[in-house]
Amino acid sequence: MTYAIRAEGLVRRFGATTALAGVDLAVPTGTVFGLLGPNGAGKTTAVRVLATLLAADEGHATVGGYDVRRDAHRVRQLIGLTGQYASVDENLTGTENLLLIGRLLGLSRSDARARARALLADFQLTDAAERAAKTYSGGMRRRLDLAASLVGRPQVLFLDEPTTGLDPRSRNELWDIVRDLVADGVTVLLTTQYLEEADQLAGEIAVVDHGRVIAQGTPEELKARTGGQVLAVRPTDPTDLPTVVAVATEVTGTAPEVAQTTVTVPVNDPDVLPAMVRRLDAAEVAVAELALRGASLDEVFLSLTGHRAEQDAPAGTDLERIPA
Numbered sequence: 099m100t101y102a103i104r105a106e107g108l109v110r111r112f113g114a115t116t117a118l119a120g121v122d123l124a125v126p127t128g129t130v131f132g133l134l135g136p137n138g139a140g141k142t143t144a145v146r147v148l149a150t151l152l153a154a155d156e157g158h159a160t161v162g163g164y165d166v167r168r169d170a171h172r173v174r175q176l177i178g179l180t181g182q183y184a185s186v187d188e189n190l191t192g193t194e195n196l197l198l199i200g201r202l203l204g205l206s207r208s209d210a211r212a213r214a215r216a217l218l219a220d221f222q223l224t225d226a227a228e229r230a231a232k233t234y235s236g237g238m239r240r241r242l243d244l245a246a247s248l249v250g251r252p253q254v255l256f257l258d259e260p261t262t263g264l265d266p267r268s269r270n271e272l273w274d275i276v277r278d279l280v281a282d283g284v285t286v287l288l289t290t291q292y293l294e295e296a297d298q299l300a301g302e303i304a305v306v307d308h309g310r311v312i313a314q315g316t317p318e319e320l321k322a323r324t325g326g327q328v329l330a331v332r333p334t335d336p337t338d339l340p341t342v343v344a345v346a347t348e349v350t351g352t353a354p355e356v357a358q359t360t361v362t363v364p365v366n367d368p369d370v371l372p373a374m375v376r377r378l379d380a381a382e383v384a385v386a387e388l389a390l391r392g393a394s395l396d397e398v399f400l401s402l403t404g405h406r407a408e409q410d411a412p413a414g415t416d417l418e419r420i421p422a
């Protein structure tokens with residue numbers, strides 16, 4: 099197997115903060131690799147080191163076989179980077195932004211223009227092409243950002259939280275774009291705080307917390323680590339909730355959780371599903387949803403770290419475990 103990205107023992111400190119505490123990564127060529135972690139986990143720092151923007155204090159890394167420090171120039175010719183924060187010039191139009199980058203990359207004026215036009219069309223920005231980027235919506239800006247990182251036809255693409263702040267539809271569109279790129283052979287390293295995003299796109303996920311990889315595997319492997327599945331039942335009539343809770347408790351032998359109008363309960367035996375259907379039918383409870391699903395990556399994160407992915411616990415503290 100060839101690896102588009104390899105990192106060994108990356109350490110990076112900022113004063114007293116250790117942003118990377120010894121990170122190893124191996125990303126097979128032509129795959130999407132997800133770096134998943136909460137705020138401050140070290141995701142952006144890892145991307146910046148791999149994209150030659152920041153030197154590591156210890157360890158080494160290669161991209162496309164080139165050392166990110168010794169052969170930074172070569173690495174830069176292979177990669178594209180869409181940063182966490184918009185990098186396009188707000189005062190330029192979509193076309194002008196892409197033309198500028200094309201010219202910086204050494205394309206002729208006509209090649210740069212053709213590339214800009216094609217990318218704007220691919221990203222459904224043709225209608226907005228001649229408007230200043232500051233007039234774009236958040237989703238349009240993210241698309242322009244991504245288009246900008248593709249002008250040079252990168253073999254390896256770094257996407258740092260590409261869908262943060264996007265609505266579900268824009269997020270889905272961006273996911274499709276990433277899938278198309280990978281189908282064309284591009285390797286993608288994606289950072290995200292969204293467990294679902296890593297699940298949707300990545301073949302392999304490294305879970306990062308406090309600058310360390312605390313777990314790695316396919317989405318399925320990570321989910322399997324929490325063991326078992328979750329049964330979710332949503333009655334059509336919310337007044338049936340107590341009945342559903344009682345039936346679920348009886349069938350599974352475990353106390354369920356109720357969130358809004360859905361009852362969830364961990365199960366280890368798939369036979370509970372038909373048993374549940376029979377008992378609910380006998381109790382004349384109509385259900386809007388009845389599903390057996392794998393544990394979500396949120397549940398995985400909680401079981402791996404002891405805290406939820408949304409929480410931003412500063413390094414070295416353990417506030418949520420201090421008894422009240």
Ligand SMILES: Nc1ncnc2c1ncn2[C@@H]1O[C@H](COP(=O)(O)OP(=O)(O)OP(=O)(O)O)[C@@H](O)[C@H]1O
Pocket residue numbers: 112115116117135136137138139140141142143144182291
């Ligand atoms: N230039 C810097 N100077 C000082 N500290 C920094 C710098 N860059 C990052 N850090 C610190 O390093 C740690 C990791 O930051 P990083 O930006 O890599 O996290 P992240 O996983 O990208 O988080 P987020 O999801 O919020 O983007 C944080 O504690 C951050 O405050």
Ligand SMILES: [Mg+2]
Pocket residue numbers: 141142143182258
């Ligand atoms: Mg970041």
